[in-house]
Amino acid sequence: MSDASLGFLVAVAVRTAIVLVALVAGLRLFGTRQIGEMNTHDVLLVLILANAVQNAMTTGSGQIAVALLAAGTLILLGRLAAVSFRRWPSLEERLMGAPTVIVHDGQVISRSLRAEGLTLEEVRSAVRAQGLEHLDDVKLAVLEMDGSISVIPRERAGAGG
Secondary structure (H helix, E strand, C coil): CCHHHHHHHHHHHHHHHHHHHHHHHHHHHCCCCCHHHCCHHHHHHHHHHHHHHHHHHCCCCCCHHHHHHHHHHHHHHHHHHHHHHHHCHHHHHHHHCCCEEEEECCEECHHHHHHHCCCHHHHHHHHHHCCCCCHHHEEEEEECCCCCEEEEECCCCCCCC
16 A cells, blocks of 8 residues: 555545544534434434535545534534424424324324325334234324324223223
C-alpha cells in the first residue's frame, strides 16, 4: 500500500470520527429521543443528516466545515420542530399526520385501510399477533404513527371476575 493510499484512508477515518463526535454531541445537546421513540420527523432528520455529512467523511467534494454546519443546522431545526410540536400538538398532527382507527367494534373501516394503503390481511395478521382469532374479537385497532398496529380486544360476556 502506498503512502498516498494510507494517507487517504487515515484522512477518511479522521474525518469520519470528527463527524461522528460532532453529530453525537449535537444530538445529545438538543435532546433527541431513543430509536424506539422515533417518529416520521425523526427518521427524516436522520436520513437528511446522513446525506449532509457523507461527502465530508469520504473526502469527496464536501468540506468538513460545510458538513458540520449543515448537520448543526438540521439538528437545530429538528429541535425547534420537536419543541413546536410539544407546544402546539395540532401542528404535529397537521404536518405529520395522526393515528388512524382501522377497526372499531369488530368492523373494519375500509376507507381507512384504503387511505393508509393497508390490506385486510395485514390487519388480520396484527390481530393474530395479539392472540386474537377473529376481527370480531377487536374493540379497537389503530394504525399508529410509527406504522405499528395497536389492538384492543373486546371484553367478552362472562369474562372477568
